[in-house]
Amino acid sequence: MAGFSKYKNKSGEFWKFTYYGGIDPKTGKRKRSTKRGFKTKKEAQLAAEEIEKQIRIGTFKNHKLTYGDVFDEWWITHKKTIKPSTISRKRSLFKKHILPRFDKIKLLDISRQYCQEMIDDIANSLNTTSSASDVKIQANLVFKYALKNDYIERNPMEHTVIPKKDSDFTASNEEERNFWYKNEIKYFLEQLNEKAIFQYYVLFYLLIYTGMRKGELIALEWDDINLDNKTIRINKTMFFQDGKEVIQTAKKQASNRTISITDDDVKLLKKWRTLQKEYFLSEGIRKEVKNVLTREDMRPLRLAHPNDLLASHIKKEGLHKINVHGLRHTHASLLFEAGASIKEVQARLGHKDIQTTMNIYTHVTSFTAQKTADTFLEYMKSE
Missing domain, CATH: 1.10.443.10 (Intergrase catalytic core)
Known part of the structure; x- marks a missing residue:
């Protein structure tokens, strides 16, 4: 149930309302959010009714939700399903390569083009194509989680491709062996x-x-x-x-x-x-x-x-x-x-x-x- 109140600023008097939208990863409960800037209480009530309807039928999209917000929410459950050694490796991967590029960006603002640019950048900074592929797989898990929870309507990472390095197209005279005779x-x-x-x-x-x-x-x-x-x-x-x-x-x-x-x-x-x-x-x-x-x-x-x-x-x-x-x-x-x-x-x-x-x-x-x-x-x- 939304709560309504009047407030003042330099432009005059307006109405605002509070509602509960996305999930708080720390508590597992819905986050409290506020919508402002309505000239009348009636306008605020109509906007609140629309949001509550979207939440009720599962079509509500929180426009303030960032990639980092969803990562925090996803990580709470995901880390319970993997080994401690894997937890350390994955957390390091996100901290070093993924979160610096996605963390503060609003989820609904992340486009396919941006994802491809980031994958190109990551692939260029890593030594092997397989390493870049691993980064893509992990970053994509968060987008898949967001899609499953109806935070987004499509996965912007889905059709990105890993760019090949010159070495991937160059045949070596002798395959490198990692064993002894x-x-x-x-x-x-x-x-x-x-x-x-x-x-x-x-x-x-x-x-x-x-x-x-x-x-x-x-x-x-x-x-x-x-x-x-x-x-x-x-x-x-x-x-x-x-x-x-x-x-x-x-x-x-x-x-x-x-x-x-x-x-x-x-x-x-x-x-x-x-x-x-x-x-x-x-x-x-x-x-x-x-x-x-x-x-x-x-x-x-x-x-x-x-x-x-x-x-x-x-x-x-x-x-x-x-x-x-x-x-x-x-x-x-x-x-x-x-x-x-x-x-x-x-x-x-x-x-x-x-x-x-x-x-x-x-x-x-x-x-x-x-x-x-x-x-x-x-x-x-x-x-």
């Missing part, structure tokens, strides 16, 4: 074993020989390893938020898995557990060690630490440049070369989508295709 792995581990502390050797050995994600390995506890049954239970991951370590259970069924390990793996882990206990005892610490990999104060490793170590050793040894995730890719590639099926590799790596596994398989088959050609040439040269 068997001889590169052997050399890397040999050098680590000779030059690095044993924990770092264990770190990279496990990444290569189990295919675990970096966060999964950093969160791994001794209780997750059954040395008698030769299995490792992977059911959580580690990420850092606001400078604090956060353990997150694996919500995806595929990521929650148990993998088998070999006798060599067991031997290595037994040796490391003994050395780890001896080190902490020598430091006067008798507390049971929880994590397989730790800092000197028994906290888990920093997430960025493996990245720094790998980059340093690659530079020192002149190895083909890959990132830590490339070691997981390497594990999958070697499994394929050894004859494992796509489904077996998918289960071991915890891929929810088999297409992810298939993408790795493509790299391997292109490599084996070259080996097949070389084998044929050798055969033809032989007597």
Whole structure:
């Protein structure tokens, strides 16, 4: 029910009314709004009746509602449906790329042309087309929410396109690979074993020989390893938020898995557990060690630490440049070369989508295709 009152300004006496329109994201209740500038109470009453009718039948559009208002309202519910690590990543994406361009603009004033200009600007500021596409997807979620709640009649982001970069049209002579071949792995581990502390050797050995994600390995506890049954239970991951370590259970069924390990793996882990206990005892610490990999104060490793170590050793040894995730890719590639099926590799790596596994398989088959050609040439040269 609208409330009416008379007010004065420099131009004379006028009527205004208050009504409840859009939703306040903090309270979940409708916001109180005011319409001013009516010469008579009757004019104000007629305008109020029209707004109340629109609210009642669901056609009311709040012309003051900004993109930021709708984002706040949408975010309250949306953040409850995603993982804490995803919350941090998405919030950063909105803060850095989306809200600076849309926040204060009234929702009904955002046009398709403006959205395209913003997507062009975002794509130009980012390194890859896929990064710009991710920004578009997230920004579009807010517009979809606004459309569903009848704040807008059409989605201005719907038909925007991601501009291609020159590199998208340029064929490279050699596809960049983010994995190592068997001889590169052997050399890397040999050098680590000779030059690095044993924990770092264990770190990279496990990444290569189990295919675990970096966060999964950093969160791994001794209780997750059954040395008698030769299995490792992977059911959580580690990420850092606001400078604090956060353990997150694996919500995806595929990521929650148990993998088998070999006798060599067991031997290595037994040796490391003994050395780890001896080190902490020598430091006067008798507390049971929880994590397989730790800092000197028994906290888990920093997430960025493996990245720094790998980059340093690659530079020192002149190895083909890959990132830590490339070691997981390497594990999958070697499994394929050894004859494992796509489904077996998918289960071991915890891929929810088999297409992810298939993408790795493509790299391997292109490599084996070259080996097949070389084998044929050798055969033809032989007597």
